[in-house]
Amino acid sequence: MGMYTEIYVNVDLKKETPDDVIRVLEAMCRMLPDQECSEVLVDFPSRWECLFSNMSYYTPSTNCRYLKYDGITERWSLLGKGDIKNYENEIDKFFKWIMPHIDAYPGEFIGYSRYEEDDQPKLYFMVGDEDT
DSSP: OOOOEEEEEEEEBOTTOOHHHHHHHHHHTTOSOHHHHHHHTTTSOGGGGGTTSOOOSSSOSOOEEEEEEETTTTEEEEEEEEEEOOTTOHHHHHHHHHGGGBOOOTTOEEEEEEETTOSSOEEEEOOOGGGO
């Protein structure tokens, strides 16, 4: 059967976030046709396609995948919550991949992951230049 890990991320992205990064997030948030999502995500961990989906009954039966552009601030924001079988550390890989594009100060909370048997989540904070 397998164990599940929940993910939650809520961040603003830097104005200069590359279009290819936005395209990957659009695919993860299912904002593109299914075939296009698969094509965009072909070089990324396979479970990223369902990272913000409700995949189990071992965490609350909720999910969220919301990517929004704000014309006033001229930046994108991402809110995502879901759960997957995190066999290949896909969640850590996602946080490492998105970290350079997050508009936050070092130490600011950006999300969490929680393995289904753990009482406490693993918290993710924005890293500073010295941590990268």
